Amino acid sequence: MYILEKAPAKINLTLDVLYKRPDQYHEIAMVMTTVDLADRLEFFLLDKDKIEISSENRFVPNDERNLAYRAAKILKERYQIKQGVRITIDKQIPVAAGLAGGSSDAAATLRGLNRLWNLQLSMETLAELGSEVGSDVSFCVYDSTALAEGRGEVITELPAPPQCWVVLAKPVQGVSTQSVYQSLNLDNLEHPDTEGMIKAIKTGDYDGVCNRLKNVLETVTLPKNPEVEQIKQQMIRSGADAVLMSGSGPTVFGLVQQESRADRIYNSLRGFCEEVYVVRLLGTHQTLD
Numbered sequence: 001m002y003i004l005e006k007a008p009a010k011i012n013l014t015l016d017v018l019y020k021r022p023d024q025y026h027e028i029a030m031v032m033t034t035v036d037l038a039d040r041l042e043f044f045l046l047d048k049d050k051i052e053i054s055s056e057n058r059f060v061p062n063d064e065r066n067l068a069y070r071a072a073k074i075l076k077e078r079y080q081i082k083q084g085v086r087i088t089i090d091k092q093i094p095v096a097a098g099l100a101g102g103s104s105d106a107a108a109t110l111r112g113l114n115r116l117w118n119l120q121l122s123m124e125t126l127a128e129l130g131s132e133v134g135s136d137v138s139f140c141v142y143d144s145t146a147l148a149e150g151r152g153e154v155i156t157e158l159p160a161p162p163q164c165w166v167v168l169a170k171p172v173q174g175v176s177t178q179s180v181y182q183s184l185n186l187d188n189l190e191h192p193d194t195e196g197m198i199k200a201i202k203t204g205d206y207d208g209v210c211n212r213l214k215n216v217l218e219t220v221t222l223p224k225n226p227e228v229e230q231i232k233q234q235m236i237r238s239g240a241d242a243v244l245m246s247g248s249g250p251t252v253f254g255l256v257q258q259e260s261r262a263d264r265i266y267n268s269l270r271g272f273c274e275e276v277y278v279v280r281l282l283g284t285h286q287t288l289d
Ligand SMILES: C[C@@](CO)(OP(=O)(O)O)[C@H](O)COP(=O)(O)OP(=O)(O)OC[C@H]1O[C@@H](n2ccc(N)nc2=O)[C@H](O)[C@@H]1O
Pocket: 012, 015, 024, 025, 026, 027, 028, 030, 097, 098, 099, 100, 103, 133, 134, 135, 136, 137, 150, 151, 152, 177, 178, 181, 182, 246, 247, 248, 249
């Protein structure tokens, strides 16, 4: 018996950092949604009491460092599961890109094993377990559109934003999330209009969403990675309605309503950026088959 799960990438429509906490984390408020660029995970029951991971991607560890492995281990130990599992990851989301690929794989593992092992756990319980793996995993468990607060694990679900096309471009150099947070200067930050973004989403106001895209982590990643700013400028020149860096970066996304315009942006970026994707905004959980 085996189970299939899709693990979509996320983008940040807003990302605000409020203050540094006494633990190693920052208190944040961010509106996130999902796009149709997804890893695919397969889960096979094993008789032996073992978690096996495989992925063809050379940047993804095939051992206990894999976030999917960590999610499976937490679930297995917490519910004393004696069966083992083999997890194969077909990696489509660029790694260390600000698109939460690893977190989404961990979340898909929690959803998939909940079904494979027939645990009947609620989304809330899976999200709580996910927060032990990483700050973005709870959001990824819901796999929808949401406001994420706390260190990212306090989730308030939102409706899907207005439908549009999303052009994603990832510069070659990956970014370490931890070092971006560490380098952030909290003085004189221009904060996003989080409430305004939520209202724009709720009223289906596409222009309102575009006008409010903002990510305070750009203040760290942009000066260190000139390519990110170049890609932003190129997307604007080619007709994007709005552009922003996702998460800690370095991936940049541009929003457009017409497919022809998305194609134009894609073609204009192909020359100097190897990894470019045109995808639909999803914003709600999609079941496979
Ligand atoms: C920036 C964001 C935005 O969605 O995503 P990515 O760019 O990684 O996709 C998230 O806040 C990242 O979430 P995630 O990648 O799950 O972070 P974690 O593994 O929990 O933490 C990695 C490190 O980032 C820092 N960190 C993370 C979250 C937070 N609220 N404050 C922090 O200071 C901590 O130094 C932590 O050790």
